Each structure stands twice: as C-alpha cells, then as structure tokens.
Amino acid sequence: MIPQGKRSCHNFAVQSTLNTMKDSNGDLQHIRALMERSTRFLGLSGLSGVSAGAFALLGAAVAGRYLQGRPDLTPEPLAYSAGGQTGAEYWGPITFLVSTAMAVLASALLGAFWFTWRRSRRLGHHLLDRTARRLAWNMLLPLAAGGIFCIALLLHGLPGLVAPATLVFYGLALLHASKYTFDEIRWLGLSELLLGLIASFRPGAGLLFWALGFGVLHILYGGLMYLRHDRNDTATTP
Amino acid sequence: MIEALNKAFESRVRLGIMAVLAVNDWVDHAALRDLLAVTDGNLASHLTALEQLKYVQVRKRFIGKRPNTSYKASAAGAKAFRAHLNAIEKLIPRN
Structure with a gap:
C-alpha cells in the first residue's frame, strides 16, 4: 500500500519517464x-542510371555493327595486337571506337545530370551543395586515373584491355564514392568491378562485357533505385 | 538513467549541431543553418553555448573577401555526444 501523497509522486515520475522516452x-x-x-x-x-545504360547499349550496338562490317578485325588480333602496330590500320578502327565511347560518355553524363538535377530541384536539394560536390570529386579522381591508364593501353597497342580496365576503374570509383550516396551504388560498384575482372581474362569479348557493365547493370540498378527512392518522393516531401 | 542525459543537448538544435559535426569534418555556418533549418541568430546562440562548454572548435577565416566561420566537434564534445546517445538508447525499450 502506497500512501496517497507518495502515489501521485510515483505516478508523476512514471509519466515524466514516459515523456522522456518519447522525446x-x-x-x-x-x-x-x-x-x-x-x-x-x-x-x-x-x-540517371537507366538513361546512361540506354546510351551505353546504343553505343555498343553501333560498335558491334562496325566490327561486323570489318571482318579483318577479328576480336583476337584486336585484343592482342601488342607491339609495333602504329599504322592507319590500327588507329583507324581505334579512333572510331574511342569516338563512339566518348559520345556515349557525354550523352550518359548529360542524361544523368539532367535527371538528377530534376529530382534534386523537386526535393529542394541544391545540386552543388557540399554532399554533391564531395560525391562528384570522389567519383572523378579514380575515373580520371582510369582514363589516363586507358590512353596508355591504346598507345602500347593493347586495346583489348581497355574494356576491362574501364569497368575495373569505374567499379572502384563507384565503390569509393558510395559512402557519399545511396548504398545501392556500392553494390553497383562491386558488380562492375567483378565484371571487369572477369572480362580481363576473356580477350576478345570486351564489347559484350562493356555492354553488360555499362548498359545492363546501369539499367538494372537505376531501375531498382528509381523504385526504391524516386517513387517515394511525393510521399516523403511535404 | 535519466541523469545520464546531458543537459547541454536538451535542445533539438544543439543535438542537431552535434549530430552533423559527429560525422563531418569542418562544417561552415551556412551549411549548418540549411541542414538544421534554423535562423542565423538562433544557430549562433546555440553554437556559442556549445563553444563555451568547449564542445565545438571554431575556425574563422576569409574566403576571398567574405568571412567564413566553420565548426568542428572537439574531442570532449564528441565524447559527451556519444555518452548522451548511449543514455538515450538505454531509455528506449528494445522491441
């Protein structure tokens, strides 16, 4: 039996503990x-990912058609033409393929920026705020290193290693930048990395792996992120 | 149990400041203001209180001609914030 006065005091204590718990x-x-x-x-x-993937598949189709029209460029010699190939018969196809890749990169980046800009504006985020800048820097540094490395591969007559190298460096860049954005980016990075490593042991299949990595994976993960995040925007924003 | 809660973090704004500083390096005044959605004056008064407790470090410098003030959690501040978080977690029943 608790005396009257003590009980209300006790109740008050319980009440205030409950309030503190709620707070x-x-x-x-x-x-x-x-x-x-x-x-x-x-x-x-x-x-952003879905559009980048679509551009990549388009580019891969263009490159595939070009290679079909040039049966002299069978995949294997193109993959391992190491040493001495410096003539027009080497640089002609390389120039075409690199230009295609650059066009894909530019359209993919433009599309990615556009969709992300649109979504950020809708959410009221600033596209150039500190988190966005940090994400961009952490992506760009490993990618720039990868780009320079690929130029070296081409100059040394090893174009077959370019597709695996782009996948590996892109995967590492995503993995590195993933701590500054959604967790899905980490898994996308790991998948690209794995694909790039497999591709480096499959000479001549670079284009196929390239289409898988930059096309199919982007569309898959982009679609997943769209379903998980973009679609909930209206529900979470006032 | 409730005694373990730090009075310095009773305000949502102060709690927010420490949360942001716990996972970032130097953060400037404008970024903190936008993240916490508070006014400059309100933020400044809470920051001064945390500064007096030596929970945050202050760095004033110029970027071009504009003054820029950044804040960082001190070792003591980070420790106090962690202790406060632990106390909060103990209060909430596991389900």
Missing part, C-alpha cells in the same frame, strides 16, 4: 536523419 525516440530519429543528410547526397535519381 528520446524522436531525438534519435532526428539525429539519424541529420547524420545521413549531412554526409550523403540523396538527390541522385535512378533514372
């Missing part, structure tokens, strides 16, 4: 959201 739960959610929002760029749109 604390809200505080924790608040803290988690802030930590995530201040370190990760969450404006990335899944459609």
